[in-house]
Amino acid sequence: MKISRWYYVSLGIVYFFLLGPFLIIFAASFGAESTLSFPPRGFSLDWFANIFANDNFIRSFWTSLQLGLLSTFLSLLFGVPVAYALTHFDFKGAGLVETLFSLPILVPGLVIGLAMLNFFVLFGKFDMMMGLMAGHTAILFPYSVRVVSVALRNLDPAVEEAAVNLGANRLRTFLLIVLPNIRAGIAAAFILGFITSFNNVPVSVYLSAPGVNTLPIAMLSYMEYYFDPTIAALSTLLILFSLLLVQAAERVLGLSQFV
Amino acid sequence: MRRTVSILVLPALLFIFIFFVLPILFLLAQSFLDPETGQLTLTGYIDFFQKETSQIIYVRTLRLGLTITLINIVLAYPASYVLARMPARRRTMAMSLVILPLMTNPVARTYAWLIILGRTGLINNTLLGLGLIERPERLIYTEGAIILGLTQLFLPLMILSLVSAMENIPKDVEQAARSLGANGITAFLRVIVPLSADGLVLGATLVFTGSITAYVTPVILGGNRMLMLSTLLRQRSMMAFDEQGATVVAVVMIVTALAVNLIVRMLRPKPTAQR
Numbered sequence: 001m002k003i004s005r006w007y008y009v010s011l012g013i014v015y016f017f018l019l020g021p022f023l024i025i026f027a028a029s030f031g032a033e034s035t036l037s038f039p040p041r042g043f044s045l046d047w048f049a050n051i052f053a054n055d056n057f058i059r060s061f062w063t064s065l066q067l068g069l070l071s072t073f074l075s076l077l078f079g080v081p082v083a084y085a086l087t088h089f090d091f092k093g094a095g096l097v098e099t100l101f102s103l104p105i106l107v108p109g110l111v112i113g114l115a116m117l118n119f120f121v122l123f124g125k126f127d128m129m130m131g132l133m134a135g136h137t138a139i140l141f142p143y144s145v146r147v148v149s150v151a152l153r154n155l156d157p158a159v160e161e162a163a164v165n166l167g168a169n170r171l172r173t174f175l176l177i178v179l180p181n182i183r184a185g186i187a188a189a190f191i192l193g194f195i196t197s198f199n200n201v202p203v204s205v206y207l208s209a210p211g212v213n214t215l216p217i218a219m220l221s222y223m224e225y226y227f228d229p230t231i232a233a234l235s236t237l238l239i240l241f242s243l244l245l246v247q248a249a250e251r252v253l254g255l256s257q258f259v
Numbered sequence: 260m261r262r263t264v265s266i267l268v269l270p271a272l273l274f275i276f277i278f279f280v281l282p283i284l285f286l287l288a289q290s291f292l293d294p295e296t297g298q299l300t301l302t303g304y305i306d307f308f309q310k311e312t313s314q315i316i317y318v319r320t321l322r323l324g325l326t327i328t329l330i331n332i333v334l335a336y337p338a339s340y341v342l343a344r345m346p347a348r349r350r351t352m353a354m355s356l357v358i359l360p361l362m363t364n365p366v367a368r369t370y371a372w373l374i375i376l377g378r379t380g381l382i383n384n385t386l387l388g389l390g391l392i393e394r395p396e397r398l399i400y401t402e403g404a405i406i407l408g409l410t411q412l413f414l415p416l417m418i419l420s421l422v423s424a425m426e427n428i429p430k431d432v433e434q435a436a437r438s439l440g441a442n443g444i445t446a447f448l449r450v451i452v453p454l455s456a457d458g459l460v461l462g463a464t465l466v467f468t469g470s471i472t473a474y475v476t477p478v479i480l481g482g483n484r485m486l487m488l489s490t491l492l493r494q495r496s497m498m499a500f501d502e503q504g505a506t507v508v509a510v511v512m513i514v515t516a517l518a519v520n521l522i523v524r525m526l527r528p529k530p531t532a533q534r
Contacts, residue, residue, distance in 0.1 A: 003344060004443050010337035014418070017334070018360055018411060021371030024381065028374045037379035078274055081267035091264045097272070104279055106517060108472035110489050111286070111509040112279070114496055118289065118506075119282035134278040141275060170263070199364050202474045205493070216475075219366040223479070232374065235367030242363045250355035 022239050029232035036229050047233035057234065059211075060218035063129075064198050067214060071136035072144075072193035076186065078137070079144030084174070086145070087152040098145075105142045109202030112139060117206040128212040135203045140193045147192060151185020152178070188253040191245065283513075290506040303507035313491065317511070320488045323402060324470040327409050331466050332459065334410070335417040340451060342418065343425035354422070361415045365475040372408050372480055373399060400484040408476040413469050417462040424458025425451065457527075464523045468516045488512050 024038065032042025051057055082101060086094060104112065116135050120126045159181060163173040179186075204214045213221075223231055293300045307313045342353055360368055375381045376398035383395040398404060428451060436446040452459075477487040483494065488508055496505035 003341060007337045007341045010334070011341045014334055014338040014414065015356065018414060019356065021368070021375065021411065022359070022363075024374050025367065025371045035379065036374060036377065038374050038377075038381040038384060078271035082271045085264050085267040089260055089264050091260070097268055100272070100275060100280075104275075106468075106520065107283065108474075108489070108509075108512050108516060110472070110474050110492055111283070111513055114492070114505060114509055115282035115286040116278070118502070119285050122285070138275060138279045141271070195362050199362075201365055202489075205474075206496075216364055216366045219364075220475075220478070223366075223370075231366070231370055235364065235370050238364040238367045239359075243359060246355050246359055246362050250351055250358075 025232050025235050025239065029229055029236045031229050031232075034228050036227055036232065040229075047229045048237075050228075050230045051234050051237070054222075054230070056213075056218050056222070057215070060213050060215045063132075063212065064215040067129075067132055067136055068194045068197040071133055071140055071197050072190055074133070074137040075140035075144045075193055076148070076189060079141055079189075080148050080186075083145050083148035083152055084178075087149055101145045102142045104139045109139065109200065110205070113203040113206030116203070128207060128209045131207045132204060132212070132214070135207055136197045136200065139200070139203055140196060143192050143196060144189050147189035148182065148185055151182040151188075154185075155181050184253050188249065191249045191253070195242070195245065286506050286509060289503060290510045292503070294503050303503045306504070307507050307511060313508075316486050316488060316491050319402070319486075320471050321515075323405060323409070323487065324467045327406055327413065327470045328463050328467045330406070330410050331414055331417040332463060335414060335421055335462070336452070337447075339418050339421035339425060339455075340447070343422045343428075344430075350422075354419075357418050358415045360411055365412075366479070368412065369408055369476050369479045372404060372411075376404050376407075376480075399480055400482045402481075402485060404480040405477055405485065405487070408480045409470050409473055412473065412476060413466040416465045416469065420458045420462030420465065421455055422458075424455040424461075428454045460523060460527055464520060468519055472512055472516055488515075 028036060028038055028040055029047055030043055030045070031037070031040025032044040032046075033040070079101075082097065085091070086098060112135065116131060120131050155178065159177060160173055163177045164170075168176065199216060200214070201216045201220070204217050205220075208214065208217050219231055219234065290303055291299055291301070293302070307317075342350055342357070345353060373380070377383070378395045378397075380398070382398060383392075386392045387395065432454070433446055433450050436450045437443075441449065471487075472489060473487075474489040474493070477485070477490045478493065481487060481490060483490070486494065488511065492505055492508040492512065495501040495508060
């Protein structure tokens with residue numbers, strides 16, 4: 001059946017609205033003027049050079065990268081066993097466990113950040129990086145548990161039964177048979193977790209200190225003092241990075257079914 | 260089996276208990292304690308609901324959430340229908356572009372709206388150039404700016420929810436409606452909309468709760484002039500050093516978000532997927 005062209009017009013409007021602003025950032029980041037204006041006048045690559053000359057951006061980028069990788073890894077290390085238990089055993093309190101691990105998504109990030117800061121302060125001095133790591137790992141749990149659970153449910157139980165029948169114990173079966181078979185799900189969880197951590201502001205904003213902050217927090221504080229297109233240039237790079245990552249992940253793993 | 264389950268679940272439970280549940284409980288307690296004397300008190304809450312400034316901000320937050328949800332529904336419905344009817348391969352490509360705003364650094368995404376709405380931004384320069392205005396209008400730090408920014412952020416969630424609901428509607432149902440004499444719009448409103456109601460409810464809940472708790476967009480596009488709950492919370496804890504006031508706003512925010520989820524669940528007893 002033919003779809004009326006008005007539907008396509010509305011899809012066009014949606015794309016224009018979702019992606020148009022990104023094109024405007026790209027254009028603005030090449031402007032020559034030192035205060036941001038649009039349409040940009042002149043052409044310059046200075047703002048891109050400016051990013052790499054700024055210590056705070058470089059340092060916070062490495063912090064964000066480390067934090068993203070480590071907290072995603074931790075959330076999977078703790079989360080995969082939970083997903084396995086939820087999909088393989090019918091135990092008392094399974095519903096409660098599932099609810100508990102979905103809570104960090106229902107509670108606003110800003111509240112989690114404030115709560116953690118207030119709580120950590122109780123114990124006197126604490127390491128900010130550890131605080132960030134704990135906070136990010138906690139907010140990533142829901143993604144890890146859910147995405148890996150989906151992958152485990154989609155796995156044909158016969159595969160596991162065959163291994164067990166041939167004499168492998170549970171751990172061996174898991175490591176040698178189950179894990180390789182759900183690697184797409186693990187990869188999807190990893191990418192989703194990494195992006196979530198890398199882009200997080202509300203939790204990080206409370207757990208930052210001079211010298212320890214993440215890239216988005218460094219961008220926000222730069223914006224308070226400077227109005228030049230450096231942030232536009234940095235945004236251009238970050239948007240292209242997301243675009244590549246999402247395209248690759250969508251093609252290989254079908255990321256949008258897990259979001 | 261019990262031992263195996265314990266070994267699997269306990270480490271994660273312990274982690275989430277120490278680093279999530281305890282801090283939240285502590286924050287809840289803080290909101291009821293007088294910061295000086297340590298006595299139980301409701302002053303924080305009474306202040307919040309009696310002071311005009313916080314009343315205005317609370318009502319504004321709910322109103323903006325509702326507005327954004329409605330705009331999202333109108334924009335997303337027809338577009339999701341096209342996406343749901345696309346062949347799988349093309350849909351994958353199309354969806355990966357739809358979810359881009361969700362996956363982008365939030366500061367970068369919001370910065371685009373500063374370039375569009377700023378004093379020397381796209382809209383002001385265009386209107387000045389056409390001679391329609393004489394001096395730049397203030398377009399940021401307005402409710403409109405927040406609505407634009409949050410609509411761009413949450414439209415993907417709405418579309419994802421609707422598309423996954425519409426995928427399951429068989430094409431024959433619609434064809435049947437058409438052959439029985441319904442025109443395109445009637446078929447859409449009477450067949451597609453009711454059959455995708457689950458996705459609509461899920462999407463609307465996500466968009467509403469997301470909008471009333473979002474932080475980056477209101478902080479950049481609303482600033483201190485157009486506060487929402489989240490920016491009020493941040494202001495109280497950092498600038499005003501009003502620790503208890505901040506925890507009260509935090510609790511109001513959690514309770515509102517959870518209440519919306521609960522009400523939706525009660526109105527639709529059928530279990531829907533949780534994000």
